[in-house]
Structure formats: structure tokens, C-alpha cells
Amino acid sequence: MKYKIALFLLLTFLLQSCQDENAKRLAEQQKVAKKNEKIFNNINKAWIxxxxxxxxxxxxxxxxxxxxxxxxxxxxxxxxxxxxxxxxxxxxxxxxxxxxx
Structure with a gap:
């Protein structure tokens, strides 16, 4: 019984931590996309x-x-x-x- 509760808590913790990583990854991807867009706009303006x-x-x-x-x-x-x-x-x-x- 102790092992089942411990295993359940461990699985719950792992699933929760994976969701946090996905949210962090999405936020990081959005930051990179904004940065790339800004770089693109700067290069586009200067390409004369x-x-x-x-x-x-x-x-x-x-x-x-x-x-x-x-x-x-x-x-x-x-x-x-x-x-x-x-x-x-x-x-x-x-x-x-x-x-x-």
C-alpha cells in the first residue's frame, strides 16, 4: 500500500513537472520569435x-x-x-x- 501511494505521488509530480516545462518552452519560443522578428525588421530596413x-x-x-x-x-x-x-x-x-x- 505504501508503495502504491508513493508511486502515485511520484507519477503525479512527474506529470506536473512536464506541463511546467512545456509552458516554459512555449514562452521561450515566443521570446525567440519576437527577437527574430525584430532582427528581420532591422535588416529589412537597412537592406538598401x-x-x-x-x-x-x-x-x-x-x-x-x-x-x-x-x-x-x-x-x-x-x-x-x-x-x-x-x-x-x-x-x-x-x-x-x-x-x-
Missing amino acids: FIDEPINEVAEKNASTWNEWREFLKELGDKPRRTIGAFQKNQKRLQKSNCVEQ
Whole structure:
């Protein structure tokens, strides 16, 4: 009889502690989501590049130099949805022949 009561109390305690962990996990996930949204908004606001030639020489280069034209196109493609999209675009720009690392 003593063991049944002790086992019942132990199981009750374990089930209760698991529920608390789930609530903590959900609260932590919400904090992370808010933080990621704030980071995304900051990056989105700062992601401003001039993707059009600004003078005749640059315009001539863009019309004859394929890599330069592709680089300008990549600069103009602003990621839309996630931080990961910004990271992928940033890596693509780094790998481009036009950007020195």
C-alpha cells in the first residue's frame, strides 16, 4: 500500500513537472520569435543598395559585362520573408566575382 501511494505521488509530480516545462518552452519560443522578428525588421530596413548604373561608364559596363549585370541584379533582389533569405543572398553576393572578400 505504501508503495502504491508513493508511486502515485511520484507519477503525479512527474506529470506536473512536464506541463511546467512545456509552458516554459512555449514562452521561450515566443521570446525567440519576437527577437527574430525584430532582427528581420532591422535588416529589412537597412537592406538598401543602388542596383542601377549611376553614370555612363557604369551603364556601358552593365550592358557589356555579364558578371556585372548579374551582380547588379542580385543587389536589386531584396529578400522578402525570413532572416535565412537575407543570409543566403548575402552569401551569394560574397561568392560573386564582383565582391572582394
